[in-house]
Amino acid sequence: MSTSTVGVIGLGYVGLPLAVAFAQEGCEVVAVDTDPRKIEAIEAGDSYIEDVSSEALTEVSARIHATTRYARLERADAVLVCVPTPLSRNREPDLGPLIEATRALSEVLQADQLVVLESTTFPGTTRERVAPLLEESGLAAGRDFHLAFSPERVDPGRTDFTLRNTPKVLGGLTDACADRAEALYGLVCETIVRVSSPEAAELTKLLENIFRSVNIALVNELAMLTDRMGIDVWEVVDAAATKPYGFMRFEPGPGMGGHCLPVDPFYLTWRAREFDIATEFIELAGKVNQQMPYHCVAKTQRALNEAGLSVKGARIAILGVSYKPGVGDIRESPALKIIGLLREMGAELLYHDPHVASLAEYSLTSTPLEEALTNADLTVIVTAHPGVDHDLVARRAPLVVDLRGVTSASGSANVVRL
């Protein structure tokens, strides 16, 4: 198969790196997004995703045709769908963007095209939701056009595992669909892992995310217990991680953030209800992880109290507000919850984050590190970005609450660790 033109719908954390990877392999890429600002940025060679440098984007810009117009997808051999799959206000799957994108695609769908859904979703989405909508085109899935699911596994900010060397799981509606998808992804991925169906591929992605969510909840629960017991949770995790088999290290912290872990597991919970199964591990993990910002605020309050201060009127600096190190993504970041809770209690907040210039919703802009440390009564390390010297933070700030275990264990008296 020669896939010379690849369409990508949804140019965010998942879609833009994919578009660039295919363009780097010499494919023409039709890149569609409903957000005209993204189209303008791509046309200007101005990347808004950390994992894609503006230089890399500019190098392939002649081959990336960014547009808001779905009609341009008519000439694509394959179309990858990478739109958001969020939760609704009552925490149910919100397939709105996916349905909208699929409907728009069905209007321009061509015989023999391959369509691959990459967005994380519950088992059955590709076959039961996407296929019927695409078939409104008059073409039959698996016969007139090919359809597959292949979950994106990108870990934003990570450089050792990228799209190229992270095995790519995929499941086709038919064997021929999987063959087409395998040939396509073989252009940009070293290893392809074929599973028997789109459902198996959909559930694989959810298992991976649920596995992380449950294990993070387990160490977080332990952190709340060790706090009462007067044991250092980091010391215990470090020691357990010396076991060469049967243990996998997970870090406690202020709670889960990002687009994936706080959201995806509940796609399965929702679907499981149809089968009279209550997915209790998922619910419990969500509950424990949601408790963590409250636990961290209580810990901050106690640290201030020990120093003879109250939260009300205290100046508190938050170090790192994105949800993970090395990226500027603040979606569902526990730092925002912590800022909100401390503000409600009357604290005056400031923050430093090299990746997040401002928090418009909180009317805050990032304060230079030195200034933040010296101007605050207490500094809370919420996200430990690479390049920030946390031992220096511990030396300069009058009082530190370290929620990431990044200050020395033997640290000074002014440091309280989670």
Ligand SMILES: NC(=O)c1ccc[n+]([C@@H]2O[C@H](COP(=O)([O-])OP(=O)(O)OC[C@H]3O[C@@H](n4cnc5c(N)ncnc54)[C@H](O)[C@@H]3O)[C@@H](O)[C@H]2O)c1
């Ligand atoms: N971010 C991650 O680390 C990650 C990792 C693996 C999987 N995923 C999954 O991939 C999917 C996309 O996530 P993301 O982080 O890239 O989201 P994102 O919000 O960064 O990007 C999604 C893009 O889709 C666009 N969009 C929305 N509706 C559209 C429509 N109808 N037509 C065209 N474009 C539309 C948005 O404007 C946005 O640019 C989600 O299902 C997510 O769960 C994300």
